[in-house]
Amino acid sequence: MSPPSSSTERYALTIAGSDSGGGAGIQADLKTFAALEVYGASAITALTAQSTTEVRGVQVIPAAFVRAQIETVLDDLPIRFAKTGMLAESSIVDMVASIAEARELVLIVDPVMIAESGARLLDLEAESFVKNRLLPRARLVTPNLPETQALLGALPRSVPEMISAARALIALGAQAALVKGGHLDGDPIDVLVDGDRGEPVILEGPRIDSRATHGTGCTYSAAITALLSRGLPLEDAVRAAREYLRGAIAAAAARPPIGRGKGPVHHLHRFYD
DSSP states (O other), X not given: OOOOOTTTXXXXXXXXXXXXXXXSHHHHHHHHHHHTTOEEEEEEEEEEEEOSSOEEEEEEOOHHHHHHHHHHHHHHSOOOEEEEOOOBSHHHHHHHHHHHXXXXXXXXXXXXXXXXXXXXXXXXXXXXXXIIIIGGGEEEEOOBHXXXXXXXXXXXXXXXXXXXXXXHHHHTTOSEEEEEOTTSSSSOEEEEEESTTOOOEEEEOOOOOOSOOBTHHHHHHHHHXXXXXXXXXXXXXXXXXXXXXXXXXXXXXXXXXXXXXXXXXXXXXXXXX
């Protein structure tokens, strides 16, 4: 099969941290873009010494060099859709918001703040910059419940509270919010609200019994970004991304484990027997 022409190629950019274990961050995003047939570019905000069991160290990249990565890519490739992950520091958050506005990027914000191991991935000052600078540029923000608590000050414990939280995030400036309820007991439920008057969309399905859940948030938001770049409406993109992620979790659960902790999902499961 011949490669697609540049007129039919789809592109997406991830602005995030690097996971040396390969399961989350930039690595997860690029695998997801590829699995969904989108060309992925990247700007690395931080290097992490990370595995399935721990984050052993973090080295933040200077904001000026993160800017150089982003602008170099945008000057060359026709990218409209970008996602953010770990942004680490307020100077990086502020710079990304400025570029998103100047370049009119369609921005998906995954507000990565704390790793599953408990390591902080966003400094406290930067949290206010996410709320005040980045959310007003976001087409969609995709927090899990602890991240929702960090942004709003209260932990949602039910679907009605998740709906209220999504509306509160929209009131902060995001065009839409996807509040992810994987931390709730029972089957996971996500809530999508698009616009300040949008009706909530409740997404649910049985919980998959698996320890291979490292990088699920990165993968989910990357899949949404890729599918938006392919022209899907937001609700359709979220539904399809959720099904892709569930397939990646199930496929990883059926394979020998990777690592001694919570292993990664199987991003490329569609291409394996």
